[in-house]
């Protein structure tokens with residue numbers, strides 16, 4: 437996966453989501469399905485050295501990739517663990533995933549584990565695509581290797597059913613025609629150059645969920 441390129445073309449929804457939270461120095465986060473660590477590094481830059489970012493991935497190779505991408509950030513801790521087994525040494529303020537639930541066996545199981553990793557009042561942010569809503573020259577895209585290529589379309593319900601309050605939800609799709617980052621991204625993913633065909637990449641659905649606070653005593 438061309439992580440750096442993905443981070444570039446899907447940078448806008450990531451920035452919007454993080455701004456929406458008011459995340460800042462000292463926050464503790466987990467990036468589940470961290471891959472090459474692009475999001476983990478973006479989080480580390482925001483939370484600073486007083487914060488912590490757990491970069492979790494089930495593939496042991498990701499640990500080395502994250503270690504090299506985040507070499508300058510001692511606050512990033514790379515862990516080999518499946519999202520289904522997510523267990524951290526402390527409760528975090530934010531559990532994040534992007535392009536993860538498309539690949540897991542049961543997205544609901546992973547979302548429940550993410551919720552369980554977050555302190556009361558903390559955040560779960562999920563960004564997943566609706567692959568078939570992407571278009572090249574007007575023709576729908578597909579992702580045969582993914583288990584749930586259109587999981588983005590189900591995301592609000594999945595987040596709610598994991599016991600989270602939905603604070604915000606939206607979809608964004610980078611689009612372009614001719615040479616540029618969108619066309620380059622598609623070519624790198626599929627191996628096919630779309631030439632002069634217009635490209636709308638799969639919309640990324642973002643859902644910002646919040647872990648409910650316990651009711652005040654005496655109520």
Ligand SMILES: C[S@@+](CC[C@H](N)C(=O)[O-])C[C@H]1O[C@@H](n2cnc3c(N)ncnc32)[C@H](O)[C@@H]1O
Pocket residue numbers: 437439442443468469470471472473474475492493494495498517518519520533534535536539540541
């Ligand atoms: C497409 S990459 C996304 C990387 C990163 N989140 C991003 O957006 O740049 C998906 C990552 O999820 C990991 N993954 C797949 N299934 C997983 C699971 N059940 N638990 C944890 N990680 C998983 C893969 O190893 C891979 O690194």
